[in-house]
Amino acid sequence: MAIGLPAPVFSLGLLLRTLPRPILALALRRVSAGLEHRHAALLRRLARLAPATFLFEPQDVPERFLLAIRPRAVTLGLAAAGTTADVTMRGRLATLIGLLEGRTDSDTVYFTRELSVTGDTEKAVGFRNILDGEAINLIDDALAALGPLARPMERIAGRLDARVRRIAGRVGALGREAHRAAHGGRDVMEDHRAITAGITALDARLAKLERRGRRAAEPA
Amino acid sequence: MTPRYLELVCPAGTPAALRAAIEAGADTVYCGFADATNARNYPGLNFDRDDMKEGIAFAHRHGRHVLVAINTFPRAGETAIWHRAVDDAAALGADAVILADIGVLDYASRRHPDLRLHLSVQAAASNPISLAFYRERFGIRRAVLPRVLTVPEIAHMVATMGVEAEVFAFGSLGTMTEGRCILSSYMTGRSPSSDGVCAPAEHVRFDEEGEEMVIRLGGITMNRFPRNQAAAYPTPCKARLVTRGVPSYLFDEPVGLNVIDILPSLKEAGVTALKIEGRQRSRAYVTQVVRAFRAELDALDRGAPSPGIDLSGLVEGGKETFGAYKKGWR
Numbered sequence: 001m002a003i004g005l006p007a008p009v010f011s012l013g014l015l016l017r018t019l020p021r022p023i024l025a026l027a028l029r030r031v032s033a034g035l036e037h038r039h040a041a042l043l044r045r046l047a048r049l050a051p052a053t054f055l056f057e058p059q060d061v062p063e064r065f066l067l068a069i070r071p072r073a074v075t076l077g078l079a080a081a082g083t084t085a086d087v088t089m090r091g092r093l094a095t096l097i098g099l100l101e102g103r104t105d106s107d108t109v110y111f112t113r114e115l116s117v118t119g120d121t122e123k124a125v126g127f128r129n130i131l132d133g134e135a136i137n138l139i140d141d142a143l144a145a146l147g148p149l150a151r152p153m154e155r156i157a158g159r160l161d162a163r164v165r166r167i168a169g170r171v172g173a174l175g176r177e178a179h180r181a182a183h184g185g186r187d188v189m190e191d192h193r194a195i196t197a198g199i200t201a202l203d204a205r206l207a208k209l210e211r212r213g214r215r216a217a218e219p220a
Numbered sequence: 221m222t223p224r225y226l227e228l229v230c231p232a233g234t235p236a237a238l239r240a241a242i243e244a245g246a247d248t249v250y251c252g253f254a255d256a257t258n259a260r261n262y263p264g265l266n267f268d269r270d271d272m273k274e275g276i277a278f279a280h281r282h283g284r285h286v287l288v289a290i291n292t293f294p295r296a297g298e299t300a301i302w303h304r305a306v307d308d309a310a311a312l313g314a315d316a317v318i319l320a321d322i323g324v325l326d327y328a329s330r331r332h333p334d335l336r337l338h339l340s341v342q343a344a345a346s347n348p349i350s351l352a353f354y355r356e357r358f359g360i361r362r363a364v365l366p367r368v369l370t371v372p373e374i375a376h377m378v379a380t381m382g383v384e385a386e387v388f389a390f391g392s393l394g395t396m397t398e399g400r401c402i403l404s405s406y407m408t409g410r411s412p413s414s415d416g417v418c419a420p421a422e423h424v425r426f427d428e429e430g431e432e433m434v435i436r437l438g439g440i441t442m443n444r445f446p447r448n449q450a451a452a453y454p455t456p457c458k459a460r461l462v463t464r465g466v467p468s469y470l471f472d473e474p475v476g477l478n479v480i481d482i483l484p485s486l487k488e489a490g491v492t493a494l495k496i497e498g499r500q501r502s503r504a505y506v507t508q509v510v511r512a513f514r515a516e517l518d519a520l521d522r523g524a525p526s527p528g529i530d531l532s533g534l535v536e537g538g539k540e541t542f543g544a545y546k547k548g549w550r
Contacts, residue, residue: 102236105505108534111451116433122263122422129264132502133234210466
């Protein structure tokens, strides 16, 4: 679950997958340069974590991104092969963007295993909490780096993503319809809930039986 | 403020979360200073004095209240920062302070006789005699009841304790010795009671080992989760411990409290306020949970059907419980 309007993740993913590396690196340098102007208070708070490096690994994009926090500078760039960092965060691009923008709760995606965090947990927690105190819109930050091209690009990305969401919605509805047709009108989500409840009940029964078995095996 | 069905008391770990809670419909927000005086002393979290001043002003402009949690236990010889926290909360215009330690309660009641005092759950006051002591000695106006009581026990307490009752409504459950948990300190040297940290982040490691995620605290393995299994917090009370070769949750299972289905019973029991747990959670969590509870409470107030908002995706382990409210503690 996330709050607020979703970023145009599809368009962003498409760009990250198709843009040549040098152009992407240049774009990230421009975004980094703009951070000081757009998020001065956030950068001051992040400096408390310095020196610290954060590696973001979107599972659905071929690139990895390195955020380096130094006492007087924060830079975002492409990570070279073999780069390691104090903290590595791995998840789908949409999950990582939701976290960075504060629209997604990090504990929730940790519980559901949509996010993996390894490395220095103190720096990871500090980073999450400092970031959560700031309203960030990564797309706006990226667009700001484009100068006068920002608004036309925003409109194109917004339209593309809205179309993708509509298509995804239709595909989902068709899938549910097909399932109902194939299974005598049963609801797929209801089936899923019933199966999950059944497994939970079986787990509880199994645990009870195991306890009973252990007690029976204990010497009197 | 117009009296509501039940007062909704919501967490804020950051100024952004405070604003989010109020915009989502919180009646009251609780938060703490960025030091060991509050029980959520995590890196990057909490309020400095300027943040607190602005946060209180923001809440008051919206007709809402702010409670400042100063709910840990001072270490010997280091009471000054707890006293300063009480003085600053009063000076900044907090509507109440939430305290646990009798020394801090004594200081606050003498130094700030007009400051409203709430008894923290960390004080573990779970019977009328204990509450009578805090009421008569320090003049507390509200007690946050420990999560060990059934609804009938809460009704009995409310009838006899002579102060308002606030109960937990949603969020994580810890071991049922509120304020006395020292499990963490065995593994890390730091505890929730005096340092405000359960499972301090600098001692936690998450590692991916083959198909498993392994969680360690102070070098001790707390849990192993196979791929796709819902994960839990790295706290000792939620550790999956191996006894006689069998791993199981000996203290607490990773589940989250949700009382939405028993709100009328709590109202009937005489409860004044509901507390949402989670100052360590993000503003996205605060927004979603507060909106859901606001919608439920407003529906109850109007006599309308429950909106039936599903919050199970937000809780630890993905499983919800009524805690002790409906089953009694084992």
